Amino acid sequence: MNVSEKISEIIESKRSLFTNVSDQIWEYAETRFEEFHSADLLCQSLTNEGFSVTRGVAGLETGFIGSYGEGHPIISILGEFDALAGLSQEAGSKSFNPISVNGNGHGCGHNLLGVGALSAAIAVKEYLEENQLAGTVRYYGCPAEESGYGKTFMARDGLFRDVDVAFSWHPATMNAVMHSTSNxxxxxxxxxxxxxxxxxxxxxxxxxxxxxxxxxxxxxxxxxxxxxxxxxxxxxxxxxxxxxxxxxxxxxxxxxxxxxxxxxxxxxxxxxxxxxxxxxxxxxxxxxxxxxxxxxHNLIPNLTLEKVMYQHMKELGFPSLSEASIEFAKAMYDTLTDEEKQSSAMFVGKEMAKRLKDRPIADFIAPFSENAKFMGGSTDVADVSWNVPTAQCVTSTWAFGTPYHTWQVVAQGKEEYAHDAMLLAGKAIACTAISVLENPELIENAKRELKETLDGKRYESLIPSDLVPPNSKQMINSY
Structure with missing residues (x-):
């Protein structure tokens, strides 16, 4: 049994755990710096799986680190779990149907993101344990990615200084390894x-x-x-x-x-x-x-790690889709405006867009390109990437063309194909982490690449040294 098969076996054996935790976080739908129930659930899940958990890191009430193992290499896996305001939406609905007016909703899929990362951390832990390998796996519980910048506070406070490599992922409409920069x-x-x-x-x-x-x-x-x-x-x-x-x-x-x-x-x-x-x-x-x-900061990609992750994604492949999943994805695609459909088609190309129009779930792994793409948006994963070699993937948790931060994202948050894509990301991260653990030269090459890319530049946080994250009392008083 190769690594991909072994990691898949570990994660699939705990599928119900991961899907239940993801769906519960979807229900909580807690916004930036207020993810108390979500953080509690993730911390308890880590504790139950044998991780030691430190809470309140970097002054973040809902920030935490779950750790298993000893010594180097130290693998960091980043998890997010914050929702967005004003995006309340009924799961599985084919039309705009808020559960509560102006309520919160997981319009960026972070209920999936945090749990996909959790599945990867647990799979690496079990692999370390079973094969008696040296090394440490850490799950970083990163709050407030949506304009709160939890990872920036962590990076400023030095929480990645001893880490060797870091991994993350994001829900999307394609299965691909990211090679991107950002604002x-x-x-x-x-x-x-x-x-x-x-x-x-x-x-x-x-x-x-x-x-x-x-x-x-x-x-x-x-x-x-x-x-x-x-x-x-x-x-x-x-x-x-x-x-x-x-x-x-x-x-x-x-x-x-x-x-x-x-x-x-x-x-x-x-x-x-x-x-x-x-x-x-x-x-x-x-x-x-x-x-x-x-x-x-701006995101720093790392080809050394990304190429390894891409090979594992190709080996893993996307699970078979049920007819019910395809029909629901079609219904979601039909809710998009012509402009949204055209924009998505331009992004993937004419032939691919034609293919996805009739079957709007990407059940394939997109080819990897070494030409870095520029994202106009921003992510606090970037601050991690300035400190440690970092690789990320995306998986098709949503129907083709689904725009970020919309009710359609929230509606798809509990779908079977969303869960499948979430666990594909977890498997890809875990397999890449195992490759790094078993091949120390990958770490050396990844660190060398990061050093060459930075070309003498040093990480200096853009936030003031005396700025502290808001606490729950401040958040309540701000309303």
């Missing part, structure tokens, strides 16, 4: 303080904080013409200062995401955004203060 990002809040007054009787006495927010946004909008094409700046007004138009607003707040391909580029853009805020405060005679909420 770095800084997330910051800007608050303006002015002076209230009667807007009709004595407007000259007021200093509008809302005017300052609007002027800042106008300034940043003009800035967009004068920045590199790959950069992105997004904002949302989070506090308009009230609902009475006859009162000059004495306070107002706006939150910004600033993205660029390199850390130094995002720092430079952030400084320019801050200047826009200062200018707006000067124009309105208000006071401005800003707080960095989080950040992450």
């Amino acid at each position: 770095a990002v800084i997330h910051a809040d800007f608050k303006f303080l002015g002076r209230s007054a009667h807007a009709g009787a004595s407007p000259h006495l007021g200093r509008s904080a809302l005017d300052a927010v609007e002027l800042m946004n106008v300034g940043v909008n003009y800035m967009r013409e004068h920045m590199i094409d790959e950069a992105r700046i997004h904002y949302a007004v989070t506090n308009t200062g009230g609902f009475a138009p006859n009162v000059v607003q004495s306070e107002s707040e706006v939150t910004y995401l600033i993205r660029a391909p390199k850390p130094h580029q995002v720092r430079e853009l952030f400084d320019r955004v801050v200047d826009c805020a200062r200018g707006a405060a000067l124009m309105t005679q208000t006071k401005m203060e800003f707080t960095i909420q989080g950040s992450c």
